[in-house]
Amino acid sequence: MNLLLLGMSHRTASLDLRERYAVGDLGPANEKLVADPDIEECVILSTCNRVEVLVLTRSPAAARLRLRSFVEHELPSEFQRPTPAELEPALYELSDAEAVRHVFRVACSVDSMIVGEPQILGQVKDAYRAAVATGSCGPILSRLYQRAFSTAKRVRNETRIGERGVSVARVAVDLAKQIFESLEDKAALLIGAGEMIELALERLRSSGLRSARIANRTPARAAALAARFEASAHGLDELPSLLEQSDVVLTSIGGDSPLLTSQVVAEALRDRRHRPLFVIDIGVPRNVAPEVNQLDSVYLYDLDDLSGMAEANADERRREVAQAEDIVLEEEQRFEGWLTALAAVPTIRTLRARAEAIRAAELERGLASLEWSRDHLDAVESITRAIINKLLHAPLARLRQEVDREEGLAHLEAARVLFALDDARAPGAEADRREEDE
Amino acid sequence: MMGLLFHQLATVAYLLAALLAVLRVILRKDSLGRAAVFALGAGVLLHTGGFWKLHTFDPMPSMNSLPMALSFMAWVGALVYLGLLFWVRGQGLILVVAPAAFLGCVSGLLSLYAPQPTETLHPVWSHLHVLLSSAGLATLGVAAGAGLLYIGHHRAIKRKRRVVRTLPPLESLDRVNTVGLGVGFLLLTFGLFTGMLWVYATEGRFWEASLHANATLGAWVLCGAATLARFGFNVGARPVAFLSAAGFALLVFAVVGAGAFS
Numbered sequence: 001m002n003l004l005l006l007g008m009s010h011r012t013a014s015l016d017l018r019e020r021y022a023v024g025d026l027g028p029a030n031e032k033l034v035a036d037p038d039i040e041e042c043v044i045l046s047t048c049n050r051v052e053v054l055v056l057t058r059s060p061a062a063a064r065l066r067l068r069s070f071v072e073h074e075l076p077s078e079f080q081r082p083t084p085a086e087l088e089p090a091l092y093e094l095s096d097a098e099a100v101r102h103v104f105r106v107a108c109s110v111d112s113m114i115v116g117e118p119q120i121l122g123q124v125k126d127a128y129r130a131a132v133a134t135g136s137c138g139p140i141l142s143r144l145y146q147r148a149f150s151t152a153k154r155v156r157n158e159t160r161i162g163e164r165g166v167s168v169a170r171v172a173v174d175l176a177k178q179i180f181e182s183l184e185d186k187a188a189l190l191i192g193a194g195e196m197i198e199l200a201l202e203r204l205r206s207s208g209l210r211s212a213r214i215a216n217r218t219p220a221r222a223a224a225l226a227a228r229f230e231a232s233a234h235g236l237d238e239l240p241s242l243l244e245q246s247d248v249v250l251t252s253i254g255g256d257s258p259l260l261t262s263q264v265v266a267e268a269l270r271d272r273r274h275r276p277l278f279v280i281d282i283g284v285p286r287n288v289a290p291e292v293n294q295l296d297s298v299y300l301y302d303l304d305d306l307s308g309m310a311e312a313n314a315d316e317r318r319r320e321v322a323q324a325e326d327i328v329l330e331e332e333q334r335f336e337g338w339l340t341a342l343a344a345v346p347t348i349r350t351l352r353a354r355a356e357a358i359r360a361a362e363l364e365r366g367l368a369s370l371e372w373s374r375d376h377l378d379a380v381e382s383i384t385r386a387i388i389n390k391l392l393h394a395p396l397a398r399l400r401q402e403v404d405r406e407e408g409l410a411h412l413e414a415a416r417v418l419f420a421l422d423d424a425r426a427p428g429a430e431a432d433r434r435e436e437d438e
Numbered sequence: 439m440m441g442l443l444f445h446q447l448a449t450v451a452y453l454l455a456a457l458l459a460v461l462r463v464i465l466r467k468d469s470l471g472r473a474a475v476f477a478l479g480a481g482v483l484l485h486t487g488g489f490w491k492l493h494t495f496d497p498m499p500s501m502n503s504l505p506m507a508l509s510f511m512a513w514v515g516a517l518v519y520l521g522l523l524f525w526v527r528g529q530g531l532i533l534v535v536a537p538a539a540f541l542g543c544v545s546g547l548l549s550l551y552a553p554q555p556t557e558t559l560h561p562v563w564s565h566l567h568v569l570l571s572s573a574g575l576a577t578l579g580v581a582a583g584a585g586l587l588y589i590g591h592h593r594a595i596k597r598k599r600r601v602v603r604t605l606p607p608l609e610s611l612d613r614v615n616t617v618g619l620g621v622g623f624l625l626l627t628f629g630l631f632t633g634m635l636w637v638y639a640t641e642g643r644f645w646e647a648s649l650h651a652n653a654t655l656g657a658w659v660l661c662g663a664a665t666l667a668r669f670g671f672n673v674g675a676r677p678v679a680f681l682s683a684a685g686f687a688l689l690v691f692a693v694v695g696a697g698a699f700s
Contacts, residue, residue: 160466163466163603175595175601177607178591178595178601178603178605178607178608179595179607179609180608181527181607181609181610182527274672274674274675276608276609296676296677297675297676299595299596301598305598308598309598312600
């Protein structure tokens with residue numbers, strides 16, 4: 001049994017090429033691929049940053065050809081098929097241990113564009129579920145993906161790879177959580193109605209913020225955004241009273257001079273009895289005078305501050321990658337051990353069957369001329385069985401132990417050669433045929 | 439000697455809580471923080487048992503002695519902190535509370551190995567004074583701990599430095615500081631008042647001009663100013679945190695340090 005992975009990712013393929021492989025429903029593609037006699041199991045992963053097809057096969061050469069043809073002709077839609085010249089440099093092919101490690105690295109977000117981002121694990125889980133639903137994911141790939149999910153969990157728990165935010169919006173929300181106990185009972189004031197404000201509002205809402213007010217020069221735009229986010233819309237003339245009622249202020253609005261001066265904010269602070277005020281200024285040029293940060297209960301962060309923190313967090317995540325790789329390697333070896341142990345099962349079973357066949361045949365021949373009572377026959381039967389069991393016990397136990405180690409496969413091979421398990425003319429070989437028939 | 443055993447076990451539980459709190463910061467595992475709170479809770483229960491069984495000692499140790507007062511402060515401080523946890527997200531504060539509880543408990547434990555009877559005049563006033571003042575000091579200690587963490591955390595956020603993510607948010611620290619200050623100041627006021635009555639009963643005057651009494655009065659004024667600023671004038675959290683920490687430091691000097699100087 002071999003694992004084979006063919007795919008492309010943000011590291012190897014342009015967005016233009018990746019876009020052509022955006023597969024909405026993975027079910028039919030999985031079904032089509034697993035219908036091929038050379039492919040035992042398969043899982044297809046398709047996200048905006050990568051498209052990968054993992055298959056389990058008994059005939060790697062044939063499966064490789066099938067996979068190439070599938071990725072080239074069947075996976076992209078009919079009118080968007082890339083030329084071989086476009087596709088070839090973007091594709092990577094991995095097999096066996098490398099493929100296992102790659103699946104683990106992807107699930108752990110070590111191979112992501114933004115290292116440590118949590119979405120990829122959900123996408124891998126979706127791909128796995130789609131494959132299970134169509135029946136293309138069998139016991140081996142199921143085990144591989146379960147192991148990948150637990151590896152991702154280990155990496156999350158044992159490293160700091162996803163701990164700190166690397167986007168401006170996430171850094172702002174993380175900072176808000178360092179100031180306020182909860183965002184649920186806090187009110188936000190958003191000044192402006194552009195895309196940045198929309199993104200930030202989305203993030204704040206998902207972090208539990210309930211009350212939001214949007215103030216803009218053009219009240220109609222504020223009203224349109226407010227309607228979408230269940231917020232209230234206001235004009236800029238209401239700023240002093242809005243400031244007094246808000247705990248988080250986010251500004252991104254055009255203008256040459258700062259909209260919030262030290263004096264305006266100081267007055268609002270007095271009215272709000274010095275409760276803390278978190279001001280995030282992502283406007284360029286800045287909407288809030290830098291002196292505002294000198295006011296005692298105000299925490300002012302501008303775009304440079306947030307970007308700097310996001311960059312520092314990204315550096316920290318990259319430093320955590322080495323530790324994550326160690327975990328991936330450890331889990332990969334564990335999975336390989338399981339796979340090898342699986343390979344040992346047929347050898348052990350064949351060896352037992354051969355020994356039993358020889359014992360039964362010799363007993364039958366030896367006892368044919370003797371007229372023994374049933375009790376005597378039973379006694380001889382159990383004695384010979386015990387001899388076989390005792391003889392086989394040590395080598396079989398050793399074989400089971402050894403398969404977990406690197407040289408396990410060599411021991412398996414040695415056992416097959418020494419006991420002539422692959423020789424159809426060897427004594428007891430008819431037991432193999434009987435077992436196959438069964 | 440159940441009393442001694444309870445104190446020993448409480449000391450171990452507090453130490454465990456302190457170690458788990460430190461490990462939580464190093465390893466950044468919330469489960470360690472929860473385990474630390476659990477260990478602190480177990481310590482408080484055992485410590486309560488220890489106080490409950492004090493009468494079995496012969497001679498019975500006096501709560502007027504400094505080591506036992508420190509042990510009592512540790513118990514009150516840990517209890518106040520656990521009570522506050524139901525109300526605020528202040529798990530990170532255990533980093534201050536657990537080691538302080540451990541040290542207080544150790545001091546009481548050491549004195550229990552050779553308890554000395556303390557003969558005092560007017561034991562009711564003296565005990566009320568010591569117990570109320572100790573409870574006030576412990577509560578103000580929790581407030582000061584929260585205040586100091588607030589100042590550090592506030593500074594880190596203001597200066598855009600890396601913040602310690604295991605610390606409670608500023609809002610929680612401010613809330614602990616405010617509640618601790620209010621309750622602690624009230625207890626301290628009662629402690630001061632009963633102390634004056636004790637002095638009056640023994641010496642016929644309300645004020646003994648000792649370093650202990652004067653330093654305590656100074657601490658009371660500072661804590662009173664902080665309480666007034668917070669509750670009366672809505673002054674911001676940072677100045678109040680400074681004042682409460684200064685008041686507590688002076689109070690510690692009055693209780694522990696004044697003896698060395700006088």
